[in-house]
Amino acid sequence: MSGPFIKGSIRRRLLLSLLAGAAVLTVIVYLVMQSVARQVAEESQDNVLTASALSILDSARSAGGLVHVDLPYAALSMLDSVTDERVFYAIRLGEEFLSGYADLPAAEGSRPTAPAFRSTTFLGEEVRIATVRRSVSTDLGQKWLTVSVAQTLAGKKRTLARFNRTSLGIGAGFFLVSVLLSAVISRSATQPLHRLTASVSRRGPTDLRPVAAPVPSEMAPLVSSLNSLMARLRTSLSRSEDFIAEAAHRVRTPLAIVRTKAEVALRRSGDDATRAALREMIHAIDDSSRTAGQLLDHAMVTFRLDTLLREKIDLAQLTRDSIKRLHPLSDMKEIDIAAGRMDSVTVQGDAILLQNALQNVFDNAVKYTPNGARVTVDVSATARGARIDIRDTGPGFPATEMARITERFQRGENAEGVVGSGLGLTIVREVVEAHGGQMTLSNNPGGGACVTLQFPQS
Amino acid sequence: MRHPAISPVLTIAFAVCATWIAGTLHAFEIEDHARFGDPGAAREIRIISTADITFFEPMIAAFLSANPEVTVDYTVASSTELSGAVTNAANQFDVVISSAMDLQTKLANDGRAMRHQSDVTEMLPDWAVWNDMLFAFTQEPATIILSKTALGALPVPQSRHDLINLLRQHPDRFRGKVGTYDIRQSGLGYLFATQDTRASETYWRLTEVMGRLGARLYCCSSEMIDAVKSGELLIAYNVLGSYAANRSDRDEFAIVLPTDFTTVMLRTAMIPENAPAPDLAAAFVDHLLQMAHGPQARPLTHTDINLTQLGTALNRIRIGPGLLVFLDQLKRRAFLAEWENAIEQN
Ligand SMILES: Nc1ncnc2c1ncn2[C@@H]1O[C@H](COP(=O)(O)OP(=O)(O)OP(=O)(O)O)[C@@H](O)[C@H]1O
Ligand SMILES: [Mg+2]
Numbered sequence: 001m002s003g004p005f006i007k008g009s010i011r012r013r014l015l016l017s018l019l020a021g022a023a024v025l026t027v028i029v030y031l032v033m034q035s036v037a038r039q040v041a042e043e044s045q046d047n048v049l050t051a052s053a054l055s056i057l058d059s060a061r062s063a064g065g066l067v068h069v070d071l072p073y074a075a076l077s078m079l080d081s082v083t084d085e086r087v088f089y090a091i092r093l094g095e096e097f098l099s100g101y102a103d104l105p106a107a108e109g110s111r112p113t114a115p116a117f118r119s120t121t122f123l124g125e126e127v128r129i130a131t132v133r134r135s136v137s138t139d140l141g142q143k144w145l146t147v148s149v150a151q152t153l154a155g156k157k158r159t160l161a162r163f164n165r166t167s168l169g170i171g172a173g174f175f176l177v178s179v180l181l182s183a184v185i186s187r188s189a190t191q192p193l194h195r196l197t198a199s200v201s202r203r204g205p206t207d208l209r210p211v212a213a214p215v216p217s218e219m220a221p222l223v224s225s226l227n228s229l230m231a232r233l234r235t236s237l238s239r240s241e242d243f244i245a246e247a248a249h250r251v252r253t254p255l256a257i258v259r260t261k262a263e264v265a266l267r268r269s270g271d272d273a274t275r276a277a278l279r280e281m282i283h284a285i286d287d288s289s290r291t292a293g294q295l296l297d298h299a300m301v302t303f304r305l306d307t308l309l310r311e312k313i314d315l316a317q318l319t320r321d322s323i324k325r326l327h328p329l330s331d332m333k334e335i336d337i338a339a340g341r342m343d344s345v346t347v348q349g350d351a352i353l354l355q356n357a358l359q360n361v362f363d364n365a366v367k368y369t370p371n372g373a374r375v376t377v378d379v380s381a382t383a384r385g386a387r388i389d390i391r392d393t394g395p396g397f398p399a400t401e402m403a404r405i406t407e408r409f410q411r412g413e414n415a416e417g418v419v420g421s422g423l424g425l426t427i428v429r430e431v432v433e434a435h436g437g438q439m440t441l442s443n444n445p446g447g448g449a450c451v452t453l454q455f456p457q458s
Numbered sequence: 459m460r461h462p463a464i465s466p467v468l469t470i471a472f473a474v475c476a477t478w479i480a481g482t483l484h485a486f487e488i489e490d491h492a493r494f495g496d497p498g499a500a501r502e503i504r505i506i507s508t509a510d511i512t513f514f515e516p517m518i519a520a521f522l523s524a525n526p527e528v529t530v531d532y533t534v535a536s537s538t539e540l541s542g543a544v545t546n547a548a549n550q551f552d553v554v555i556s557s558a559m560d561l562q563t564k565l566a567n568d569g570r571a572m573r574h575q576s577d578v579t580e581m582l583p584d585w586a587v588w589n590d591m592l593f594a595f596t597q598e599p600a601t602i603i604l605s606k607t608a609l610g611a612l613p614v615p616q617s618r619h620d621l622i623n624l625l626r627q628h629p630d631r632f633r634g635k636v637g638t639y640d641i642r643q644s645g646l647g648y649l650f651a652t653q654d655t656r657a658s659e660t661y662w663r664l665t666e667v668m669g670r671l672g673a674r675l676y677c678c679s680s681e682m683i684d685a686v687k688s689g690e691l692l693i694a695y696n697v698l699g700s701y702a703a704n705r706s707d708r709d710e711f712a713i714v715l716p717t718d719f720t721t722v723m724l725r726t727a728m729i730p731e732n733a734p735a736p737d738l739a740a741a742f743v744d745h746l747l748q749m750a751h752g753p754q755a756r757p758l759t760h761t762d763i764n765l766t767q768l769g770t771a772l773n774r775i776r777i778g779p780g781l782l783v784f785l786d787q788l789k790r791r792a793f794l795a796e797w798e799n800a801i802e803q804n
Contacts, residue, residue, distance in 0.1 A: 074780075079779060
């Protein structure tokens with residue numbers, strides 16, 4: 001059977017789309033965190049700068065028409081409290097420069113009384129400037145007292161770098177969790193498919209019942225077409241089985257009549273050539289009617305396997321019954337069928353089918369062994385269930401044909417002259433496998449065939 | 459001494475007194491100048507410093523023994539002259555060393571310092587480094603110096619409070635016999651005074667008391683110590699303890715680290731941004747810091763001055779832009795006016 005033509009994988013596609021989504025989300029989260037961090041860092045720097053500038057502004061007093069500014073120590077030292085920063089300031093009254101760094105530009109805001117900020121480069125380093133204003137009265141009337149304070153960005157950069165590390169960590173963690181979740185989700189999304197696959201492939205070779213297990217809505221069309229396909233298959237199969245059974249049945253009666261006639265003719269005939277021809281004829285008729293019988297049995301087996309009974313069966317008892325039934329045949333060849341080890345062990349299944357299987361194995365043991373041979377049957381309980389070993393002291397299976405002879409209508413080279421159809425072991429195998437078991441053919445070390453039927457725990 | 463004295467052959471020290479203006483230097487007043495090491499050496503490192511040659515010689519000797527292919531050019535100037543000289547881009551130095559923390563901070567803040575990072579600077583305590591530009595390598599306390607003989611049976615004051623009480627109880631004895639920095643002249647005196655006012659109001663009370671007793675004002679710590687030694691002064695306030703302790707006649711006066719708080723100045727080094735030999739400068743600064751903070755650190759000042767015993771009273775001046783506040787011209791004018799008011803009462 002050729003494997004399906006595979007292109008792509010739902011699970012992989014699902015996983016990849018989930019991962020792509022997670023990656024995009026991670027980048028977005030990272031960028032948002034970055035921009036928030038930048039904003040927060042800038043805002044907190046601006047707040048400190050404003051506080052510093054305001055404390056200078058607040059220290060200004062106008063006395064006697066002159067403006068005195070008493071620079072508070074903290075105004076500048078607080079800008080350097082956490083990280084080492086270069087700090088600049090400028091105090092101006094109107095256009096007149098009072099103190100500080102004359103070149104330091106002031107930040108221009110929309111309203112004169114609100115703090116204003118700007119970023120620029122001053123004395124070779126990036127700085128942030130905050131400017132605050134207050135109107136003071138001087139000799140020359142009201143004037144704006146302007147205080148600008150600037151600070152380098154070491155602290156802000158350090159905060160941002162730290163935050164950057166944190167957000168990278170968070171991003172990585174977020175992505176990792178997403179990967180795990182995606183794996184879980186894609187696995188659980190394809191779970192119903194796997195379940196369906198498992199339930200279909202677990203079935204026996206002849207189990208064509210419709211799938212009854214619940215499936216998600218997306219899979220319903222697939223399952224219903226699968227079910228209808230199986231229904232069609234089943235009808236066509238049973239139709240051909242019926243046809244074969246019908247045909248076999250119809251052949252059997254005329255064959256029996258022909259055989260009786262041939263035997264009568266044989267008894268009456270005195271001519272050796274005619275007798276030999278009649279004997280060959282009888283043998284051929286035996287073969288044909290055996291084939292018809294086995295075909296009927298096979299059809300019966302197929303039918304019963306369709307809805308397999310699950311009753312408790314005592315294997316030892318079943319075996320003893322089968323041996324008993326065989327006595328007429330075995331006694332004829334003086335073959336001793338002995339029940340060996342008989343463990344009391346039960347299996348679940350259809351007694352008629354199992355009986356039929358055993359009958360076929362015993363039939364072989366009697367058919368393919370010389371007169372006076374011995375057949376031993378052991379029923380034993382094993383760790384995994386039960387097994388039946390049927391050993392004989394005949395020539396054994398032809399070594400080169402062991403694999404082939406379990407197939408339909410396949411007979412061994414030692415079957416020449418022996419009546420048979422080549423369906424016996426096929427029936428045995430089908431029955432045992434339908435019970436979840438296994439049939440193994442082998443030859444005993446000391447010669448003779450050995451058929452092992454293994455059954456799982458009931 | 460761990461380091462051998464510099465051999466006379468290698469040392470060519472010019473003791474140039476008073477004013478000496480080098481052709482290559484843009485006009486500023488220098489106090490002393492010397493060259494160390496092999497005069498024919500291929501490379502030269504130029505140092506400008508406020509510290510005396512004798513104070514610094516061991517450092518240079520140790521540096522030269524590790525770097526024999528270098529000559530050291532060492533110029534001494536006052537803190538104000540030094541600051542002016544470094545501000546003028548025409549002057550090129552590799553290392554600038556000063557006790558005026560505020561002026562050094564201003565130089566660095568104004569962008570005149572080069573950033574320097576190395577294994578050595580990594581190990582520095584936080585207070586000893588600012589912005590990778592300024593590096594502290596000494597801790598020198600402001601102390602009270604008293605004449606042991608003249609004090610007689612009076613107890614040695616241990617804090618400013620004690621000192622105020624002592625002066626108030628014996629005004630006649632101390633009139634005209636107390637001295638301190640003239641902070642209008644001395645940058646270090648100004649730094650100590652401004653830091654004192656930050657720490658406590660006691661400074662103003664003490665200044666007023668000293669003013670009422672007709673305090674004498676000095677330019678420098680060494681003059682105050684000489685005055686105490688000669689009997690001209692009984693008490694000198696805010697004297698650089700390292701100078702007092704390093705003198706050979708140290709036993710003739712008492713050195714007091716005030717227990718209420720002791721202001722501690724840090725001598726700092728920086729590499730100017732226009733240093734001609736920044737690699738040598740970095741090596742020298744690392745060498746300096748290694749000797750001051752490294753595992754085999756050797757205190758540059760006398761071991762008598764044990765700062766660890768101070769505990770919480772240790773008021774180490776913090777390097778940083780706070781120091782710019784008192785350099786502000788408005789602030790300085792106002793501070794000096796208030797100080798003059800307090801100190802000049804007769
Ligand atoms: N006990 C045995 N010893 C030796 N050969 C055996 C034995 N049992 C089966 N065989 C070989 O396996 C072949 C297939 O057996 P199988 O029972 O399927 O067919 P069959 O006996 O020939 O026909 P049928 O059982 O339908 O009458 C036989 O033809 C024979 O060659
Ligand atoms: Mg058979």
